[in-house]
Amino acid sequence: MKRREFIINSALTLGGTALLAGCGKHEVILSENQVAKRKFKSLDVPLLGFGCMRLPMKGDEVDMNELEKMVEYAMQHGANYFDTAYMYVDGKSEIAMGKVLKNYNRKDIIIADKSPAMYMKSKDDVKRIFEEQLKKCQTDYFDFYMVHNINKNTIDNYRNFEMYKQLDDFRRQGLVKYVGFSFHGTPDMLREVAPEHPWDFAQLQINYLDWDVVKAHEQYDIVQAQKIPVTVMEPLRGGGLVNLSDKAMAKLKEHYPDTTPAAFGLRWAASRANVVTVLSGMSNLQQMKDNIETFIHYKDMTEEEIKVADEVAKIIQSQGEINCTACRYCMEVCPRGINIPAAFALYNQYKVTGNKMLFSIYYDTLADAEKPDKCIKCGLCNKNCPQSLEIPTLLAKIEDTYKQIKGGK
Numbered sequence: 001m002k003r004r005e006f007i008i009n010s011a012l013t014l015g016g017t018a019l020l021a022g023c024g025k026h027e028v029i030l031s032e033n034q035v036a037k038r039k040f041k042s043l044d045v046p047l048l049g050f051g052c053m054r055l056p057m058k059g060d061e062v063d064m065n066e067l068e069k070m071v072e073y074a075m076q077h078g079a080n081y082f083d084t085a086y087m088y089v090d091g092k093s094e095i096a097m098g099k100v101l102k103n104y105n106r107k108d109i110i111i112a113d114k115s116p117a118m119y120m121k122s123k124d125d126v127k128r129i130f131e132e133q134l135k136k137c138q139t140d141y142f143d144f145y146m147v148h149n150i151n152k153n154t155i156d157n158y159r160n161f162e163m164y165k166q167l168d169d170f171r172r173q174g175l176v177k178y179v180g181f182s183f184h185g186t187p188d189m190l191r192e193v194a195p196e197h198p199w200d201f202a203q204l205q206i207n208y209l210d211w212d213v214v215k216a217h218e219q220y221d222i223v224q225a226q227k228i229p230v231t232v233m234e235p236l237r238g239g240g241l242v243n244l245s246d247k248a249m250a251k252l253k254e255h256y257p258d259t260t261p262a263a264f265g266l267r268w269a270a271s272r273a274n275v276v277t278v279l280s281g282m283s284n285l286q287q288m289k290d291n292i293e294t295f296i297h298y299k300d301m302t303e304e305e306i307k308v309a310d311e312v313a314k315i316i317q318s319q320g321e322i323n324c325t326a327c328r329y330c331m332e333v334c335p336r337g338i339n340i341p342a343a344f345a346l347y348n349q350y351k352v353t354g355n356k357m358l359f360s361i362y363y364d365t366l367a368d369a370e371k372p373d374k375c376i377k378c379g380l381c382n383k384n385c386p387q388s389l390e391i392p393t394l395l396a397k398i399e400d401t402y403k404q405i406k407g408g409k
């Protein structure tokens with residue numbers, strides 16, 4: 001493989017969407033007809049990773065024919081990072097990926113898998129499930145292995161069952177190369193978890209809509225402070241940043257007529273300093289081809305592009321069922337510190353996608369003190385809202401929605 005260029009210099013912000021100078025350089029390796037890569041320890045990791053949670057399906061089964069073509073195309077273009085998990089595709093993802101990936105030289109592929117903290121009932125389950133996962137994936141080791149989905153419901157399992165220690169033991173035995181965690185908890189929880197161990201990486205939900213609106217940058221800043229490299233999940237917010245409204249699309253095309261929403265969103269996430277790879281949950285060969293094209297010609301985003309992303313995010317936010325522009329004036333007067341625009345943003349996203357799981361995951365990432373149920377209905381916020389929103393009523397509706405989803409209604 002012929003290396004033709006190194007791009008060095010990216011000084012993207014640690015918070016907000018403005019640029020900051022000197023917050024860290026990261027290197028992109030470009031090679032002829034191959035996706036861009038970044039150095040991570042001893043590996044050259046493709047900036048585009050294949051998130052194996054939305055595999056191509058034929059009825060209830062994985063469409064193995066389409067999956068084989070996708071993997072073949074990915075491998076031809078250096079996109080050799082495959083991120084699966086125990087429960088993806090109702091437990092079928094690991095098995096399907098194992099069947100396809102066994103056809104390739106193990107040294108040529110990077111497999112990431114996750115220890116399902118939510119399914120652990122005892123300390124012994126960590127090893128039992130790990131061995132099951134190796135068998136399903138038809139491999140002797142995982143390159144990246146993480147405690148899956150640390151949040152308020154799983155943090156006790158993660159700690160009580162000494163999951164980090166066990167994963168580290170796997171590493172010492174050569175069964176895992178790098179140990180990390182994926183996270184869906186609050187920033188306060190992340191402040192505890194990030195420094196607890198010498199993690200090799202952290203998997204976070206980062207995209208240009210959530211960055212300010214639900215303060216995703218806070219989580220990113222926390223792991224940056226610990227110097228933990230990041231793998232990105234949901235860079236397109238579960239597809240929400242692919243199917244833009246006419247107004248949001250017009251804004252994007254006004255500035256960048258040749259880009260697509262997917263390419264724009266993926267590049268935004270990949271441009272963050274210390275991002276190792278951006279996972280896209282691709283479901284067909286065409287999506288794979290489009291994304292690979294983006295990363296063959298990859299360039300970090302410019303300051304101007306980041307500003308446009310900010311504008312597009314504001315349009316998306318203002319066009320949801322709740323017409324909130326994320327101006328945050330309401331928060332200046334709220335005596336309880338409710339994160340009003342974040343609650344409205346995740347509700348709007350839910351109304352667009354209908355994705356209950358994503359809604360409840362995002363809801364759980366709000367700090368407890370900032371959740372809609374802490375509203376005391378004083379009405380002070382209403383007076384500050386330029387959109388004349390009846391905020392306490394809307395917060396109550398969001399709280400109800402969350403409870404109904406949690407209750408399985």
Ligand code: SF4
Nearest residue numbers: 334375376378379381
């Ligand atoms: S009504 Fe609720 S959200 Fe509004 S200012 Fe009072 S406590 Fe805050």
Ligand code: SF4
Nearest residue numbers: 324325327328330385
């Ligand atoms: S003041 Fe109104 S528009 Fe601004 S963030 Fe609060 S709810 Fe949204």
